[in-house]
């Protein structure tokens with residue numbers, strides 16, 4: 200899903216920095232600190248490395264301790280600065296070193312490691328000016344020393360810490376489910392409103408009540424009214440269920456929490472349940488708000504208690520579902536949290552989910568009809584500069600069965616097409632090209648030989664001509680033999696309106712049109728080809744539905760036989776259902792289907808045979824032009840009719 204509204208999918212953590220913004224200054228970088236430390240060490244070594252240095256000027260001799268004491272005894276020491284390990288100072292008279300014969304005015308000497316109790320007396324006795332110096336390093340240096348000593352230790356602690364963090368990051372999927380909700384559901388305040396949703400007016404008006412409740416819960420609470428807490432949005436993918444839910448939050452100006460039910464279910468039992476709990480806790484704290492659960496059938500499916508196949512139990516899913524049920528029961532009547540859930544298959548949901556107080560209201564979000572499609576196209580072309588020749592009503596007519604998402608995609612594709620060729624407006628041709636691209640695939644498929652092209656031309660002409668000749672049939676929009684993807688040609692129709700109910704004649708005529716391609720090959724070409732496979736499948740499906748589901752066969756009468764295999768209304772257990780009719784009925788069904796198909800085939804052949812000149816004319820024009828529209832086809836048929844009459 201999809202929604203990338205502003206703020207969608209926002210995760211926790213630091214906010215992203217604006218592009219071009221400077222990184223924050225936290226003082227020194229790592230390298231700066233290192234240089235600082237080295238500097239300090241050098242400073243320490245230079246100034247405090249030896250405990251003492253004599254303070255005056257002049258040549259300095261290093262005396263053995265005994266010589267120093269002897270000089271003191273001799274009264275030749277003038278000053279002595281004494282630390283715990285050294286003595287230094289000035290001589291009274293210059294001292295001549297017997298070893299090298301040089302004279303010195305200053306000395307240093309290393310004291311004995313054992314304290315010499317006489318030294319102080321000797322010095323003071325000879326009026327030496329004695330100064331004591333504390334050998335203790337300054338406090339900051341002591342601290343620095345400690346830090347330096349601890350560095351390797353700290354280094355290892357850091358290594359272990361970061362190692363563990365990295366490991367935890369990798370195991371997020373296993374252990375990280377606890378509190379990292381930000382990644383599991385997105386919370387936002389959507390700017391979407393009902394004006395952004397079109398073609399689903401019934402659903403909109405049903406949801407307005409929820410908006411009203413969220414805006415002013417007190418109004419309802421005063422009267423003791425109970426607003427449905429759970430609303431199930433039912434409809435095929437892309438019809439705008441998520442969009443509707445966002446619009447409800449947007450209209451009510453409340454927070455919107457959304458999650459796909461597939462994200463609840465993890466491989467570990469209990470994770471889904473804890474996620475449901477977290478989500479609802481958060482929602483309650485932010486009330487009034489909307490919680491939107493997409494694809495609720497992922498967890499809300501009927502809990503296993505048999506079924507013809509015995510039904511495998513799935514503990515995790517069931518626990519999650521149970522938690523969801525109890526979370527919904529846990530709302531106080533005055534808590535303004537509305538849970539919207541979307542599904543395409545309401546029939547597979549557990550009945551417990553649909554009980555009053557839970558999802559007791561269902562809102563159908565159906566594929567849009569023609570007006571709806573036009574309105575949706577209008578929304579999605581709001582910001583696209585359209586050329587004067589773009590007719591949104593015609594486009595809406597040409598896009599039956601398309602969902603809102605398909606139409607949004609169509610508008611975008613058309614704009615992309617125009618942008619690719621650097622045009623400032625999007626034209627009708629851009630929309631047509633985009634529509635072809637979406638419905639038929641990209642241009643350029645199989646390369647056709649002359650023979651193949653001729654067969655394709657007759658095949659498509661057959662469809663088009665039969666459709667033209669039959670009453671109450673959808674109008675042909677276009678016929679083409681330009682190969683796209685795997686198809687060698689296409690006949691497109693323009694339904695006058697979206698049909699919700701199909702008369703028997705219409706369905707039968709659809710079969711005749713479907714068989715028109717094959718019939719034309721039979722009449723005009725030497726051989727029949729595999730190109731009719733899709734047509735034949737479609738025709739057989741219609742015939743089978745007419746006989747077994749719609750009660751349209753005179754002999755079998757108005758009865759339904761077996762499950763609907765079209766997959767549209769089929770129950771999920773369709774394949775488990777035992778056959779509900781006898782072998783004899785099966786044979787009668789098959790015979791009825793064959794009869795119908797045969798009848799349609801004969802009719803197609805008869806129509807084309809009677810209008811052979813028109814068939815030839817359309818095929819020849821197609822071979823030339825590759826694509827023909829309705830007006831061209833009508834003109835060709837009229838011409839051929841006139842020619843045949845004269």
Ligand code: ADP
Pocket residue numbers: 200201202395396397398399434435436437438439440441442443541575578602603604605607
């Ligand atoms: P769903 O949830 O039913 O699968 P979404 O709400 O995700 O469908 O629809 C996807 C996109 O298609 C939307 O974001 C929107 O752009 C477009 N769309 C779908 N239905 C409509 C609609 N009824 N009106 C306007 N836009 C629509």
